Amino acid sequence: QKEVEQNSGPLSVPEGAIASLNCTYSDRGSQSFFWYRQYSGKSPELIMSIYSNGDKEDGRFTAQLNKASQYVSLLIRDSQPSDSATYLCAVNDYKLSFGAGTTVTVRA
Amino acid sequence: NAGVTQTPKFQVLKTGQSMTLQCAQDMNHNSMYWYRQDPGMGLRLIYYSASEGTTDKGEVPNGYNVSRLNKREFSLRLESAAPSQTSVYFCASSDIGGDRVSPLHFGNGTRLTVT
Numbered sequence: 001q002k003e004v005e006q007n008s009g010p011l012s013v014p015e016g017a018i019a020s021l022n023c024t025y026s027d028r029g030s031q032s033f034f035w036y037r038q039y040s041g042k043s044p045e046l047i048m049s050i051y052s053n054g055d056k057e058d059g060r061f062t063a064q065l066n067k068a069s070q071y072v073s074l075l076i077r078d079s080q081p082s083d084s085a086t087y088l089c090a091v092n093d094y095k096l097s098f099g100a101g102t103t104v105t106v107r108a
Numbered sequence: 109n110a111g112v113t114q115t116p117k118f119q120v121l122k123t124g125q126s127m128t129l130q131c132a133q134d135m136n137h138n139s140m141y142w143y144r145q146d147p148g149m150g151l152r153l154i155y156y157s158a159s160e161g162t163t164d165k166g167e168v169p170n171g172y173n174v175s176r177l178n179k180r181e182f183s184l185r186l187e188s189a190a191p192s193q194t195s196v197y198f199c200a201s202s203d204i205g206g207d208r209v210s211p212l213h214f215g216n217g218t219r220l221t222v223t
Binding site: 004034042043044045046049088096097099101 | 141143148149150151152153156166198202209210211212213214215216217
């Protein structure tokens with residue numbers, strides 16, 4: 001079993017809709033959780049970090065963490081064409097493990 | 109303030125050749141990492157250095173060596189390149205405080221092709 005699993009995608013959403021990305025992890029001791037966005041041919045850039053159970057909002061992005069269910073999600077509200085990218089979930093133990101990524105396409 | 113700088117950006121090698129990928133960070137981070145990224149595989153950790161003077165294997169270390177030259181610099185060496193090492197390589201750095209890992213800061217990547 002992979003340490004970090006993401007919904008495989010690709011995910012296509014219309015402009016203005018909500019994009020929902022999911023991630024599960026295997027290590028119950030994980031303490032730090034991150035979502036990165038990666039545009040084609042570019043390096044990953046951090047968009048959200050979350051450390052405690054519950055929701056964390058930053059602009060149009062909301063991360064949700066449920067440690068009991070070993071689940072972290074990312075919601076993108078009012079999706080824009082500029083949100084079209086691959087989104088990577090990352091979870092730490094002594095180092096960060098990444099999911100394979102979910103590619104999101106926002107249709108204008 | 110450059111962040112994480114990797115060189116070179118692109119490289120083509122023949123099978124059996126060697127090369128070193130260079131990485132330097134100016135954020136005073138303790139930890140540095142080398143990842144490779146292949147289509148559909150996400151980012152896989154090759155080696156990491158939790159602090160100056162230490163290095164440890166990650167998920168896919170075979171065929172690679174690393175050197176943590178000082179706090180700023182962490183290099184990745186391919187001694188005898190193989191086509192399976194064709195990939196995009198990312199260097200990253202971070203700090204660790206208590207149980208929490210701070211986010212990784214990535215370099216711009218090195219696109220390596222081995223023929």
